[in-house]
Structures are given as C-alpha cells and as structure tokens.
Amino acid sequence: MEVRQVEETSLEPLKQCRGLIQTSIDNAETLVKEGNRILQGSNKELNESLLSFNEKATEIVSLPEVPSLADVTCISVAFTNSWVNTVRTHLHNYGSILPQGPVQIVETVEHAGAVTVAWEENGDDIPEVPEYRLQCCQGLGKAGCLVFRDVYQGCTSQYTVRAVKPNSPYTFRVAMRAEGDKIWSMWSAFYVAMTTLGHYEWESCKRPHYAVGNHNRVMAKLSSQTQCIFSKNCSYACGELLIFKVLGQGKPHMSDGLGLVVQPREATEDEEMTINSLMGKGAFCISSSGQVFINGKEMVTRFPALTLGMTIVYHTEVLPSNKVRVSIEAVDKQVTFDWAADFGKAKLEERNLFFGACFKYPGWKVEVE
Numbered sequence: 072m073e074v075r076q077v078e079e080t081s082l083e084p085l086k087q088c089r090g091l092i093q094t095s096i097d098n099a100e101t102l103v104k105e106g107n108r109i110l111q112g113s114n115k116e117l118n119e120s121l122l123s124f125n126e127k128a129t130e131i132v133s134l135p136e137v138p139s140l141a142d143v144t145c146i147s148v149a150f151t152n153s154w155v156n157t158v159r160t161h162l163h164n165y166g167s168i169l170p171q172g173p174v175q176i177v178e179t180v181e182h183a184g185a186v187t188v189a190w191e192e193n194g195d196d197i198p199e200v201p202e203y204r205l206q207c208c209q210g211l212g213k214a215g216c217l218v219f220r221d222v223y224q225g226c227t228s229q230y231t232v233r234a235v236k237p238n239s240p241y242t243f244r245v246a247m248r249a250e251g252d253k254i255w256s257m258w259s260a261f262y263v264a265m266t267t268l269g270h271y272e273w274e275s276c277k278r279p280h281y282a283v284g285n286h287n288r289v290m291a292k293l294s295s296q297t298q299c300i301f302s303k304n305c306s307y308a309c310g311e312l313l314i315f316k317v318l319g320q321g322k323p324h325m326s327d328g329l330g331l332v333v334q335p336r337e338a339t340e341d342e343e344m345t346i347n348s349l350m351g352k353g354a355f356c357i358s359s360s361g362q363v364f365i366n367g368k369e370m371v372t373r374f375p376a377l378t379l380g381m382t383i384v385y386h387t388e389v390l391p392s393n394k395v396r397v398s399i400e401a402v403d404k405q406v407t408f409d410w411a412a413d414f415g416k417a418k419l420e421e422r423n424l425f426f427g428a429c430f431k432y433p434g435w436k437v438e439v440e
Contacts, residue, residue: 176259206243309388
C-alpha cells in the first residue's frame with residue numbers, strides 16, 4: 072500500500088510532463104504539414120502565410136523541464152537484522168542451494184523422427200530408488216520463454232522421444248526424486264538436440280486398396296483385395312527400432328503380415344501367397360495369426376494374433392556372417408532370429424531395408440514409428 076501511494080504521488084508530475092511534450096510534438100507535426108502547403112502555394116499568398124507560420128512556430132519553441140535524476144523518487148526497503156536472521160533460518164530448514172541439478176543429460180542419439188535422451192546422476196545425495204521426469208519443448212532453450220511438456224516419467228535413465236520434427240531443435244531438461252516423494256529436484260541444465268532423419272512413412276498414391284494419413288505414418292486397408300504396401304523408400308537402417316502399432320483390426324487372413332523386405336516385388340496371381348503377402352524370399356514378417364515367416368519358411372515360434380492396440384517392435388543387427396539378427400517383441404514376448412537377407416554387394420553402412428504390410432480384408436489400420 073505504501074509503495075502504491077509513493078508511485079501515484081511521484082508519477083503524476085511525470086505524466087503531466089509527458090502530456091505537454093506529446094502536445095508539442097502534435098503541434099510540430101501540424102506545423103510541418105502547413106509549411107509544406109505554403110511552399111506549394113502561389114507567391115501572392117506567400118508573405119501573409121509566412122507571417123502566420125512564424126507566429127505559430129514561436130509557440131512551440133519551449134518544452135517543459137524534465138526532472139533531474141536526483142528529483143526522481145527511488146523506492147528502497149530496509150529490513151532489520153532480526154528479520155533477515157529469521158528468513159535465513161527458514162531457508163536452511165526448508166531448502167538448500169546447489170551449484171547444479173542432481174541429474175544431468177549426458178547424451179542424445181538421433182533416430183528416424185525421434186531422439187533418444189540419456190542422463191546420469193551428479194553428486195553423492197542420490198536416492199536408492201530414483202524416479203526421473205523428462206520434459207522437452209520445441210525450440211532453443213532460453214529461460215522463461217519456453218513451454219515445456221512432460222514426455223517421460225519413470226525409473227530408467229534414458230528415453231526415446233518420438234514424433235520429432237527433423238532439422239528442428241528441441242530443448243530437454245530432466246529432474247529426479249526418490250520414489251514415493253512428491254517434490255522434484257531442481258532441473259538439469261538445458262540440453263538442445265535434434266534429428267536430421269525424417270520419420271518413417273508409408274508410400275502414398277501407389278496402392279489403390281490402401282489409404283495413408285497422419286503425415287504418411289498411418290495406413291488403412293480399404294478393400295477385400297490382397298495387396299502389400301511398403302515404406303516410401305528404403306529408409307529402415309539396421310540397428311534401429313521399428314515399431315508397428317495396430318490402430319484398427321480387420322478380419323484375419325493367412326496372407327496377412329507385417330515385416331521387413333530387402334526389395335519389394337509385385338506378384339502375379341499365382342505368386343500371391345509367396346511374394347505379395349511378405350512371406351516369400353527376401354522377406355521377414357509376422358503374420359496376423361502370430362506365425363513368423365523368414366524367406367517364405369514358417370518358424371516354430373509363434374506370437375499372439377494381432378489385435379487392436381497391439382505393438383510389434385523390430386530391432387535388427389547385421390552380423391559378421393552378413394546375416395541380420397532380428398529381434399521381435401510383442402505382448403511381453405521377445406524372440407530373436409538370424410535372417411539370411413541378401414543385400415548383394417551393398418556396404419555395411421548401406422544395408423537398409425523396406426518395411427511393409429499386407430492385408431486382405433478392410434478394417435486394418437497400422438501406424439509406423
């Protein structure tokens with residue numbers, strides 16, 4: 072209340088001064104316009120107009136005096152030593168001062184449309200069972216000008232943030248707390264990262280029995296004609312994760328499947344079951360019934376049938392034998408196979424694959440990440 076009263080009393084003369092200055096500026100602008108009109112007029116009216124112009128000009132020569140800094144009010148607050156000691160005691164009881172947060176981001180790895188963020192604890196006062204909270208926002212980190220959102224909360228020390236726009240910087244920060252606590256620690260330092268790799272996409276406008284959407288990440292089967300749909304290009308690099316999410320479930324068929332192929336091939340009617348269904352040579356897939364097919368051969372191991380909400384995760388690794396080790400994870404079950412995929416003379420770093428899907432009946436909808 073006292074500060075408000077001081078402000079109102081001290082600002083009033085300055086407001087009046089500003090009003091006078093603004094009036095003088097407005098009058099000067101009007102006078103300039105009038106001078107321009109005089110210069111464009113005839114010589115007969117020039118003398119009379121100049122006399123009137125000079126009289127008006129003399130009225131705006133002076134401006135109000137601006138107060139000196141010594142006359143300007145400066146508000147200051149003084150505290151007694153007892154009050155300062157009381158505040159210091161409360162701060163000591165309820166908080167602490169740290170040079171940096173107890174957990175810091177140490178590494179990021181780019182993926183197709185995603186970034187993996189890893190962090191480590193920093194210091195000795197680490198909870199026995201720590202819980203982490205990762206936040207991110209799009210843009211360069213500047214304190215106070217970004218809106219962060221939660222992307223992960225859990226006990227692992229790394230997380231892959233998906234649906235990231237390529238070539239766009241993202242700012243990350245992480246905090247921690249003991250499991251069961253309500254209060255989080257101070258945030259880590261900002262860590263800016265991005266991916267240069269675009270997200271995985273289904274091909275578009277090539278398969279009349281499919282529709283694609285959500286930036287080509289989601290495909291939907293439209294008809295009852297068996298047909299495959301593949302990735303937009305040979306974009307899956309061995310060593311990365313590939314995730315299929317079943318967003319819609321249709322009627323299963325023995326030719327259905329989700330998987331990887333070295334090179335997509337169109338099929339004739341006679342070859343439909345061996346090539347067009349991802350169950351032929353150069354392909355690795357899991358069928359809608361849960362069977363695993365490698366180069367057209369059915370494996371003994373089976374997964375549960377594809378259902379709405381199911382997630383199938385592929386991870387690959389090129390072995391020294393030139394085979395591809397493929398791990399599939401679905402419904403808490405993980406199985407690994409060695410696939411003799413023929414890449415021809417392609418170099419190790421050039422061994423990319425297409426991903427694909429094949430369904431006969433409408434209703435199936437699959438998102439790729």
